[in-house]
Amino acid sequence: MIQNKILEHLKQFDELTRLEGGQFGGILGRAGVGKTAFLIQLSLLKLLKNIKVLHLSLNEPINKVCLWYEEVFKRLVENIEKQGDTVDIEINQIWEKALSQRFIMTFKEDVFKIAVLEERLSDLFEQKIFSPDLIIADGFNFDDESIKDILSELKNFATKKNLSVWFTINIHRDEKPDECGIPKQLSIGYDMFDSGIMLWPNKNEISVKILDRENKKFETESKLYLNPTTFLILNR
């Protein structure tokens, strides 16, 4: 089955990106390195495992987010060896199922407040429309000091609702990290993050470095890497 093949292919990725309820994970990288593609693959993986995902995006319209998913899913499927007459039917079924587990919410950055998010989500809970297990958050501005308050509020909310959250965190080439090598954008709310992944361009691929939380370093290089052309996660 195609679904099993995709899950098998992304098994290590799944282990790397596991979070408990109330925990935060950050995907760091410079602009254009592939954070969103990484995040979308993370989301698709969880969706295929029947985990309900709320995709939260600041400033991007729904259409654009949908296109990201379609494109990444298409590439994922192309990358898997397929056999049999019913492949297309199966792919459609997987896709439909994934869609039914996903909910996209987009906000304009200037009107976004956690209180508003809570209100919107409460509507969805109460009406039994959608109840996420995982939030993936794209487009938050970690350069602004006020992100700490947002993270703090979101942490309370996520803990209360037993939700885990993965963020994309944009870092800058010309900025020096702190003495531990942790980018400033993550340092701001470091204590709130339970997991971190750094995407780092490295010759012909994009390396995936894992945060050693205790020692505050991004050193361990995972066996996973990103193909710089397709931005698909691959295993060495």
Add this chain to the structure above:
Amino acid sequence: MKGDIKQIRNIGISAHIDAGKTTLTERILYFTKKIHAIHEIKGKDGAGATMDFMELEKERGITITSAATTCVWKEHEINIIDTPGHVDFTIEVERSLRVLDSAVLVLCAVGGVQSQSITVCSQMGRYKVPFVAFINKCDRSGANPFRVIEQLHKRLGYNTVAMQIPIGLENNFAGIIDLITMKALYFEGPNGEDIIEKDIPENLLKDAQNKRSELIEAVAMFSDELAEALFEEKITADILISAIRRATIKRQITPVFIGSAYKNKGVQSLLNGILNYLPCPSDVQNYAIDMDNGETEVVLASDASKPLVAFSFKLEDGPFGQLTFLRVYQGTMEKGGTIVNVRTGKKVRVGRAIRMHANQMEEINAIPAGYIGALFGIECMSGDTFVSPEINLSMTSMYVPKPVISLAIKPKDKKSEVNILKALNRFTKEDPTFKSYLDEETNETIISGMGELHLEVYVERMKREYNAEVIVGMPKVAYRETITRKANFNYTHKKQTGGAGQFAKVGGYIEPIKDVDFVFENKVVGGSIPTQYIPACEKSFQRCMEKGPLLDFPLTGIKITINDGASHAVDSSDMAFQAAARGAFLEGFSKAAPTILEPIMKVVVETPPEFQGSVMGSINQRRGIILGSQDEGAICVIESNVPLADMFGYSTVLRSLTQGKAQFTMEFSTYKEVPHSIKEELVKKAAEAKKGK
């Protein structure tokens, strides 16, 4: 008609449903002495408001068509078009705003900015129409004009300036304070005809002064003269009025007036505001395209002596023939003159010219620049430009939104059949948002429009005006059939029992294909099927695509490849191979896991956030998949994919779920396989229909 164009105002009255447009217009006509008695909408006297002249309008208490009239206030001629507030009749607003110079946006002091007020504002923006706002119903419980001013600013981004503040609200609404003259105005007499001016009550003086300061500071941003006067503390009423007028015409500010049309308060002040702050025809620049000069833009002059340029914006079929409403932008439309329809190139002689007052006509000899009038006996379409023969300018047409809802209709009896056609011909000509066509697949007459109310009104008008009664149903959904896997076929058509026989064999495979309806590929080698018979095979396969074997729905997404076959020297023919191809198709189709597809619509709902949950629930109930929601502060946009079969009647449901504050758009997205339960239901219905035949 007034000689001085500066004393003309062409205005539209627009708003959300029930904000009070028609009542306001009735009061305007009364205070300008155009009418001598006030009639309420659906009033006890049964007469109905003047501008609602259609019987249906009087009965339902809604404005359906826009109506034009003219009145005189302080030696200024005001030409008014009162428009409907329902989104279903949006074309009336669209065409009116296209030809008017300015508008009065009426808002309810209780309801505030509502969905259709938002639509009307975007329509005014489209045609860059300057406007003033009138916050009506200040006598109602819950009235809060300051909240409405804030909404206009925050939700719609207008630079609102309060021109007045209320003296009391709700039951205690007694009058208004004019912030220009700094006087309190009370409206007394049996119908508020007598305006009594007094000093501002002590308890409101400070508020009035603050509001006046806000007004001056807001306007001074756009007026150097006022800014200087403010700095020198020498502000006069004339300087202030002049600055407000200039800024209003440039759409830099929106003056806001308040009152209660029903209680006859504030209308005269609004009339003064219309004269003071809204443009005359020569204040507004209008453009046309020079068709003889590479379609360059040309500014039209509101000059009655120049060559004619006029725009037809509304057609009405009446007992005396077609009435064409026009706005003259340049030159003069004279009775007996010759004009050219730019679209058709035909010359037309101007017959009778008239001016309208609701449904009454006044014959005139000419329509000069800056005026709206109507002509009899001109064949044209809405949006046509008429010019003098010596020029070739064209005006851009108005925006015509696409229909969002359809209904199937059929005549109740024989005599209605012919009349329906006549009615549909007329209505579709008059209203570009109302469409009708014969659905060849289902053989039904389909009418489509902007909403259920829109279609309901036309069905009723067919009955009343054409004696054509119809039975209304829902259109049949345009399902499709397809296959989901590849299957081989190898079919022999043989009839060789004696005499001239038939023989043909066709082999190959059928497989699904995306994004196209049908593809045929010939991979026959070695002449197993003679070349001359290949087109017959292809033709037969194509014919099979018209009606599917499952339920007679058209087929889609099928590729057929033939790679083998056999023929007979004598008995093979085009006909034989057509029959073989048909058999091959049926054989392959049945083995290819056929299924039924239904149209899926992309549905986008815009709603205030408080109704988000209900709206999403309603979409879920319709087998919809919610893609997501886009939060834009005051409005939440919900995008979803919903089967068309479950969308009928949704506009009514949405309206009631959201108090009329939400709106939705719907467009075709894709075809998708129907769920098993729906397939069974369709098979059952098809079987019943066949039994019936």
